[in-house]
Amino acid sequence: MGEITNVMEYQAIAKQKLPKMAYDYYASGAEDEWTLQENREAFSRILFRPRILIDVSKIDMTTTVLGFKISMPIMIAPTAMQKMAHPDGEYATARAASAANTIMTLSSWATSSVEEVASTGPGIRFFQLYVYKDRKVVEQLVRRAERAGFKAIALTVDTPRLGRREADIKNRFVLPPNLTLKNFEGLDLGKMDQAADSGLASYVAGQIDRTLSWKDVKWLQTITTLPILVKGVITAEDTRLAVENGAAGIIVSNHGARQLDYVPATISALEEVIKAARGQLPVFLDGGVRRGTDVFKALALGAAGVFVGRPVVFALAAAGEAGVSNVMKMLRDEFELTMALSGCTCLADITRNHIVTESDRLRVMPSRL
Secondary structure (H helix, E strand, O other): OOOOOOOOOHHHHHHHHHOOOHHHHHHOOOOOOHHHHHHHHHHHHEOOOOOOOOOOOOEEEOEOOOEEEEOOOEOOOOOOHHOOOOOOHHHHHHHHHOOOOOOEEEOOOOOOOOHHOOOOOOOOOEEEEEEEHHHHHHHHHHHHHHHHOOOOEEEEEEOOOOOHHHHHHHOOOOOOOOOHHHHHHHHHHOOOOOOOOOOOHHHHHHHHHOOOOOOHHHHHHHOOOOEEEEOOOHHHHHHHHHHHOOOEEEOOOOOOHHOOOOOHHHHHHHHHHHHHOOOOOOEEOOOOOOOOOHHHHHHOOOOOOOEOOOOHHHHHHHHHHHHHHHHHHHHHHHHHHHHHHHOOHHHHHHHHEEEEEHHHHHHHHHHHH
């Protein structure tokens, strides 16, 4: 294994190291995986308009998310079952996030509980929530996250049913026998049985509430004082409803291209959401972020920050906590360099004029003919 020079190089190492079932679970998308590829490719169609001869000797990447000061606008997205990647699992990710002075989001389907993750020490952590049919379970879980010092709920809203992930169907995906969904361990909901297709798909069909609607976002606000981020919004219509229903923020997400295939890349959907939000709440992005340049592009389009998922899991598989720390460092360093080369010394300097999107180019063309 030579020197790692970018976060994408961890994926090949993870593929070598992990059992096929685990690697495929992390790496795959829904159906044709068109959106999976597009989440990356859409970034490559956005170009820079750098400004020159600006003093960039000092660069400040710090920002505030829901009132919490962090070192950079790059945070860790919720990814399930991290102990499948490495024995330290979510513990390692939590420590790396804390060391980088950024936010980690813990998955409902973590292989370490909210209490266990809190025990790793101080850190700003959000909790990703799936709404179960049994609302008592949801209430209990939210209370536990609150008690464990989690600072926000990221409510996943794009998963009334699990997307069709064909790799998981082929592999008959099931959580390895030595692991459980720790947050549900005492509730007889922590086990996932072997099924005729994907064990996770069967689990979701049995447990997750398909009736979930905006009234439940309101309900959630009655059981917790934590701010609620709505994760999985990709349209202007739903953005307006999120604002109306008291969301504290939006995460523009297509679930890592694992739910509905042929939705746009999140970076392509971002501007529609930003415009509809009208500055009334912060908008974040996840999906396809692999470079510091991607972070800059998201911020130039109006995002308040980004969340990174797969690179964290692949680095965890390859090198444990040190791998996750290195991913955060590489993205930070690349982002800092992009800012410098674009003539930006703080996040407020990054504007829409620093980039050109495909639609910009289409609009510009006729006037130049």
